[in-house]
Amino acid sequence: MHATSELTSSKRVVLAARGIDKAYKRGPWPARRMLPVLADVNFSLRQGEVVGLVGENGSGKSTLMKILVGALAPDAGEVERAARLGYCPQTPQLYERLTCDEHFELFGHAYGIDSRREREARHSIYVALGFERYARVRVSQLSGGTVAKLNLGLALLADPDVLLLDEPYAGFDWDTYLRFWDLVAERRISGRSVLIISHFVADEERFDRILDLRDGRTVPR
Numbered sequence: 001m002h003a004t005s006e007l008t009s010s011k012r013v014v015l016a017a018r019g020i021d022k023a024y025k026r027g028p029w030p031a032r033r034m035l036p037v038l039a040d041v042n043f044s045l046r047q048g049e050v051v052g053l054v055g056e057n058g059s060g061k062s063t064l065m066k067i068l069v070g071a072l073a074p075d076a077g078e079v080e081r082a083a084r085l086g087y088c089p090q091t092p093q094l095y096e097r098l099t100c101d102e103h104f105e106l107f108g109h110a111y112g113i114d115s116r117r118e119r120e121a122r123h124s125i126y127v128a129l130g131f132e133r134y135a136r137v138r139v140s141q142l143s144g145g146t147v148a149k150l151n152l153g154l155a156l157l158a159d160p161d162v163l164l165l166d167e168p169y170a171g172f173d174w175d176t177y178l179r180f181w182d183l184v185a186e187r188r189i190s191g192r193s194v195l196i197i198s199h200f201v202a203d204e205e206r207f208d209r210i211l212d213l214r215d216g217r218t219v220p221r
């Protein structure tokens with residue numbers, strides 16, 4: 001793990017969750033019961049931190065991520081967002097008939113970025129992740145790995161202060177995996193924060209902190 005984690009502890013908190021509970025309804029009526037997934041989760045992310053949230057399949061990682069970004073309401077607890085967030089969901093929310101370029105244009109409009117800045121950002125994302133040659137290819141014709149690059153690229157487009165990534169490197173080849181970590185390291189140096197959730201962590205030294213999600217709670221490793 002990075003030696004600077006003590007340094008970052010003096011930095012401001014950009015995202016915090018306190019006392020988060022979440023349960024889902026399960027099973028057919030009338031045998032419906034509540035399945036508790038998160039129980040009193042407390043979490044914070046500081047400026048310039050790269051944090052891993054690790055847990056086995058079904059442990060509630062995506063549920064917590066959705067609550068952190070505001071896509072899902074918790075049953076109890078609160079989330080404080082003190083910076084601009086970018087979110088890369090586990091299942092890409094893309095349009096089959098649109099090309100990569102068209103996605104960047106569409107998301108650029110949605111983020112309110114002017115078209116010159118959007119084109120510059122798009123170009124550097126293509127170069128950083130190595131998929132410029134697919135710029136004019138429709139999503140329906142892209143490989144799974146390229147879809148994952150586009151999904152990540154769209155989260156990067158508005159240059160958010162905090163990047164929340166749900167299983168970002170699952171479909172990446174080795175070269176892209178290394179490019180991904182270069183990109184994360186650059187963001188870290190420039191004071192931006194990254195939260196990565198995954199069911200496995202191969203390179204612990206790339207993170208400032210790793211938290212395990214176990215029995216509905218986050219436990220520092």
Ligand SMILES: Nc1ncnc2c1ncn2[C@@H]1O[C@H](COP(=O)(O)OP(=O)(O)OP(=O)(O)O)[C@@H](O)[C@H]1O
Nearest residue numbers: 024025037055056057058059060061062063064199
């Ligand atoms: N909308 C839903 N309704 C009912 N149960 C749900 C719903 N979403 C998730 N669950 C259940 O909540 C638990 C946690 O799911 P979640 O997707 O948060 O886990 P995860 O740690 O991200 O899993 P994975 O590593 O497989 O992606 C699982 O048992 C899942 O089946």
